[in-house]
Amino acid sequence: MLAYFGPSGTFTEQAARGFATPQQELVPFDTVPAALAATRRGETEAACVPVENSVEGAVPATMDALTEGEPLVAVAEAVLPVRFSVLKRPGDEPVRTVASHPHALGQVRRWLAEHLPDAEVVATTSTAAAARAVLHGQFDAAVSAPVAVRHYPLEVLAADVADVRDAKTRFLLLREPGPLPEPTGRDRTSVVCTVADRPGVLADLLSELALRAVNLTRIESRPTKDRLGEYRFSIDMDGHVAEPRVGDALAGLHRHCQHLRFLGSYPRAEPGGTPAGNDEFVSAAAWVAAVREGRGA
């Protein structure tokens, strides 16, 4: 079974369908923490959740749920293009309220200001939860994934809605810790660094990556929630922990962190990223080994 952030008709369900094996049953959960908790309890083999949007940035619910609680690791990612359909109940009722996931609302702000300027905008747990609520008469319109109309008998008020063309959302497939996916040469590694509040600590973290030419693809700070002003850094980088330079960089991060959580090394969904380039690290390690054994100088 594969848990996903639902209900039926979310973008996340589409990503989950791409990950699922033909015999794997998909199970929706109304929140990201609930989908992850099912996997932590061993009720589902994996969970699919959104992690990052090209317009609105990281999905805070995912960042927090992966940082807190029992560790889970990402084994795959998917990137989907994001365009919305605005759905309403059939009929001529005016649209006084429009609902969606905050990330979706952030991606259609201009469209709403232009086309539904008087509508009250309401946040829901997901785009599909908004469609479901419209069906039940709680709101007048929902900003949803285009597939939602197949799950909820609503009318399409507007299709192909997006303030930013080519917006994309990245999703992760997470499992309990176990064997890592093999390196492919175009991988991504994700970690969360909890650090002491001291001058230069962020520069120290970044230097560990820069020294090894490890490309940072995302850095985000999230409050630890314990004390005002105390933050964690959520970091994505190109490469796989099995690569010597990435392993070295993670060891370097570990030295600066109070706690370093490994969130996985997994193949990138899209081409790009910096090429692996481990040769100097392999030959340098061989040189050190030779020196230690008295075979080199």
Ligand SMILES: O=C(O)C(=O)C[C@]1(C(=O)O)C=C[C@@H](O)C=C1
């Ligand atoms: O609500 C959904 O449909 C989701 O899958 C969540 C989500 C997100 O968290 O960013 C996914 C893609 C879109 O960017 C809008 C919402």
